[in-house]
Amino acid sequence: MIDLHCHILPGVDDGARSFTEAVAMCRLAADDGCEAMVATPHQRRGEWWNADRGQLAALADQLQDEVGPGFRVLLGGEIHVDSGLLDEIGKLPEGGGVLPLAGSRYLLIEFDSMGTEADAIHLIHELTVTGWRPIVAHPEFIPWLAPDLERVARLVALGALTQVTAMSVTGDFGRRPQSDTWALLDAGLVHFLASDSHNTRRRPPGLRRAYDVVADRWGERTARRLASDNPRAVVENRPLPEAV
Numbered sequence: 001m002i003d004l005h006c007h008i009l010p011g012v013d014d015g016a017r018s019f020t021e022a023v024a025m026c027r028l029a030a031d032d033g034c035e036a037m038v039a040t041p042h043q044r045r046g047e048w049w050n051a052d053r054g055q056l057a058a059l060a061d062q063l064q065d066e067v068g069p070g071f072r073v074l075l076g077g078e079i080h081v082d083s084g085l086l087d088e089i090g091k092l093p094e095g096g097g098v099l100p101l102a103g104s105r106y107l108l109i110e111f112d113s114m115g116t117e118a119d120a121i122h123l124i125h126e127l128t129v130t131g132w133r134p135i136v137a138h139p140e141f142i143p144w145l146a147p148d149l150e151r152v153a154r155l156v157a158l159g160a161l162t163q164v165t166a167m168s169v170t171g172d173f174g175r176r177p178q179s180d181t182w183a184l185l186d187a188g189l190v191h192f193l194a195s196d197s198h199n200t201r202r203r204p205p206g207l208r209r210a211y212d213v214v215a216d217r218w219g220e221r222t223a224r225r226l227a228s229d230n231p232r233a234v235v236e237n238r239p240l241p242e243a244v
């Protein structure tokens, strides 16, 4: 399995607070069956702007050194959406303060809780026509989005992909995020399972429990696609394999 969304870079957001904690998170993920994590610090969100790509890359390199071989630490960002985002993405790859996932054409984007469908449609359209592949982080926590399956379907039809959170699938965040997540899975509108882990205890890494829930209800093939095949295509910068 490969985890595309986690806050393991120390000291840059509300995730890991130290290298010790970051290494412990990587070990938990490895023990749970993950071979790689893409570190996705918050970007362009409130106090966590994190526009210095060199600084973030140095932290990821240091974490990889401390974790050692056998588990890969890759770098990306969880990019909060605002009206200036398209301009910033337009500066890539040489400039710009946002990080695609593992240097690919995939971008993990976090819609604002006060966003609108019209703005989202504009953003997804502009990104896809310029060759980006936007992945919508945890639609189950975006109040104007997840309860409306048709709205999610419209964004997916425009080229958006979606990532649900492992602890939403398992019900650890309560019934509403779980039921919205399951409805998305029922509708075939989910492309990735990721941990969005922040620490070792309250929001820990690990996809296995959610993988098992998905395998039980939607089949082993779906679980493997969401936790392994699709994330692997992202870090290898390939199109997602066809769902069969």
Ligand SMILES: [Fe+2]
Residues within 6 Å of the ligand: 005, 006, 007, 078, 196
């Ligand atoms: Fe996150």
